[in-house]
Amino acid sequence: MPAPEIERLVGLFARLPTLGPRSARRAVLSLLADPKAHIQPMIDAMQAVVDHVQVCPICGNFDTQVPCSVCADSKRDKKQICLVRDIADLWALERGNIFHGVYHVLGGVLSAIDGVGPDDLNLDALVGRIQKGDVEEVILALPATVDGQTTAHYVADRLSKYPVQITTLARGVPVGGELDYLDDGTLQMALKSRRNL
Amino acid sequence: MPAPEIERLVGLFARLPTLGPRSARRAVLSLLADPKAHIQPMIDAMQAVVDHVQVCPICGNFDTQVPCSVCADSKRDKKQICLVRDIADLWALERGNIFHGVYHVLGGVLSAIDGVGPDDLNLDALVGRIQKGDVEEVILALPATVDGQTTAHYVADRLSKYPVQITTLARGVPVGGELDYLDDGTLQMALKSRRNL
Numbered sequence: 001m002p003a004p005e006i007e008r009l010v011g012l013f014a015r016l017p018t019l020g021p022r023s024a025r026r027a028v029l030s031l032l033a034d035p036k037a038h039i040q041p042m043i044d045a046m047q048a049v050v051d052h053v054q055v056c057p058i059c060g061n062f063d064t065q066v067p068c069s070v071c072a073d074s075k076r077d078k079k080q081i082c083l084v085r086d087i088a089d090l091w092a093l094e095r096g097n098i099f100h101g102v103y104h105v106l107g108g109v110l111s112a113i114d115g116v117g118p119d120d121l122n123l124d125a126l127v128g129r130i131q132k133g134d135v136e137e138v139i140l141a142l143p144a145t146v147d148g149q150t151t152a153h154y155v156a157d158r159l160s161k162y163p164v165q166i167t168t169l170a171r172g173v174p175v176g177g178e179l180d181y182l183d184d185g186t187l188q189m190a191l192k193s194r195r196n197l
Numbered sequence: 198m199p200a201p202e203i204e205r206l207v208g209l210f211a212r213l214p215t216l217g218p219r220s221a222r223r224a225v226l227s228l229l230a231d232p233k234a235h236i237q238p239m240i241d242a243m244q245a246v247v248d249h250v251q252v253c254p255i256c257g258n259f260d261t262q263v264p265c266s267v268c269a270d271s272k273r274d275k276k277q278i279c280l281v282r283d284i285a286d287l288w289a290l291e292r293g294n295i296f297h298g299v300y301h302v303l304g305g306v307l308s309a310i311d312g313v314g315p316d317d318l319n320l321d322a323l324v325g326r327i328q329k330g331d332v333e334e335v336i337l338a339l340p341a342t343v344d345g346q347t348t349a350h351y352v353a354d355r356l357s358k359y360p361v362q363i364t365t366l367a368r369g370v371p372v373g374g375e376l377d378y379l380d381d382g383t384l385q386m387a388l389k390s391r392r393n394l
Contacts, residue, residue, distance in 0.1 A: 002288060003261040005249050009242040016224040023215035028246075029285055030214050032259055035247045043247070045206040046240050049225075050232045052202050062229055064200040088226055091199060 006032070058129070060105030060122050062087055070094075070102055077101045079136040081129065083155065085109055085143060093141065101139070104129065109142060109151040118154065126155075130162045140168040203229070255326070257302030257319050259284055267291075267299055274298045276333040278326065280352065282306055282340055290338065298336070301326065306339060306348040315351065323352075327359045337365040 002010070006028060013024035031038045055061070056068035063069055070076060080101025084090045090103050107122040129135060138159060142148040156166045171189035173182060182190075199207070203225060210221035228235045252258075253265035260266055267273060277298025281287045287300050304319040326332060335356060339345040353363045368386035370379060379387075 002259065003250060003266070005242070005245045005261055006259060009239075009246055012239050012242055017227050018216070018220035018223055025285060025288065026215055027213040029259075029283070031243075032246065032250060032284075035250070039243050039247050042206075042209050043240050043243050045202070045209055046228075046236050046243075048202045049206055049229065050236050050240070053200060053229065053232070062199065062203060064202055069200075086226070087229075088222060091222065 058125075059103045060087075060107060060125070061090055061103060075100070078134055080139065081126070081135055081137070082139045082141050083126065084141050085148065085151075089141065089143075101137075104138075106142070106151070106155075109145075109147045110154060111147045121151075123155065123158065127158070127162075130159065130164055135164050137165040137167060140166065142168075144169075144171065255322075256300045257284075257304060257322070258287055258300060272297070275331055277336065278323070278332055278334070279336045279338050280323065281338050282345065282348075286338065286340075298334075301335075303339070303348070303352075306342075306344045307351060308344045315355075318348075320352065320355065324355070324359075327356065327361055332361050334362040334364060337363065339365075341366075341368065 010021070010024045010028045013019055013027050014021045016024075019027065031042070052064040053062050054064070054066055056063055056066060056071055058067045058071045061068040061070060065072060077100055080099075081104050082093065082099055082101055083104050083106055084093065085106055085108060087105055090105060093099050093103075104126045105122060106126075108116050108120060110116055110118065110121070126138075130138070138155075140152045140155060142152045142155075152168060159166055170193065171186065172193060173179065173186065173190045179187065207218070207221045207225045210216055210224050211218045213221075216224065228239070249261040250259050251261070251263055253260055253263060253268055255264045255268045258265040258267060262269060274297055277296075278301050279290065279296055279298055280301050280303055281290065282303055282305060284302055287302060290296050290300075301323045302319060303323075305313050305317060307313055307315065307318070323335075327335070335352075337349045337352060339349045339352075349365060356363055367390065368383065369390060370376065370383065370387045376384065
């Protein structure tokens with residue numbers, strides 16, 4: 001039995017997503033192999049995050065500045081708002097460096113199973129941004145799952161009374177995708193949305 | 198792009214075993230969801246580990262006491278030493294609560310590919326413990342891999358001049374194992390070591 005101090009750290013690691021008890025033990029043992037070199041930098045990095053990172057009051061992104069670097073960037077097109085489920089999805093789009101508008105983090109998707117209702121989503125803030133009048137387009141970049149698409153329809157319905165264009169990400173064959181490995185739904189959407197070459 | 202403080206923490210998490218860049222991002226985002234509730238306890242737990250956990254000078258286990266709770270336990274049979282590759286394996290045996298002797302952590306196994314030679318192993322300390330004269334049996338609980346078994350033979354050879362019994366874990370069908378899914382080597386060992394019912 002490891003010492004209680006180690007057990008507690010393993011328990012905290014095991015609560016993180018993608019980690020279980022075994023990988024948490026391996027992670028903690030790898031840290032313990034050289035505590036000064038491995039644990040102290042992690043403590044410092046966590047303390048820096050606790051001290052400096054805040055939620056952007058406009059879009060819901062995490063950043064050390066308020067508003068966040070995306071919202072504060074004058075080169076970004078504030079007329080385009082890309083609605084994402086969470087910050088991981090925001091980072092995914094930012095990594096690609098393909099979008100030059102601003103974001104809005106919804107904080108989840110509607111889910112009957114997980115008990116997530118409209119009031120649990122960061123939707124009023126989005127409506128508030130639209131009501132200010134400068135927004136021309138809201139791009140729904142929500143997951144292509146049942147819950148994601150239910151949420152997309154709910155959001156589109158909620159925003160229908162405002163003079164904004166609502167768009168959504170295209171469905172189709174992913175780049176590098178083999179037709180043989182794709183599900184029927186994707187193939188059907190790709191065929192239906194075919195375009196002239 | 199996340200803030201540099203977040204990037205640094207993601208980078209540190211991504212270095213842990215079983216975690217990659219994507220799972221490190223997910224782990225950090227889950228911590229950021231509520232920094233006070235999630236990050237601060239982790240900082241405290243890590244600080245406690247850095248401040249209190251030490252390597253046992255006898256067996257190489259991690260513990261908050263010196264010698265470790267296993268070596269210090271008067272109920273443990275000091276005549277039996279179980280040689281394990283690393284502390285994860287020691288914890289696995291302790292979880293089972295099946296062994297009542299003491300341990301010795303080798304700190305790895307011989308590996309030509311990873312450049313691990315006899316001098317990289319915690320073997321001199323084991324010889325030292327045996328030379329003191331109280332040890333009757335060394336149980337080689339090393340992995341049943343090529344490197345593990347090479348190491349077991351090397352250790353057995355090194356200890357052959359001392360009056361200790363060298364034993365190794367049994368090979369055979371694991372509990373709950375389907376014969377159809379077992380490799381030929383295991384089946385062969387299980388057949389060769391068959392016993393009267």
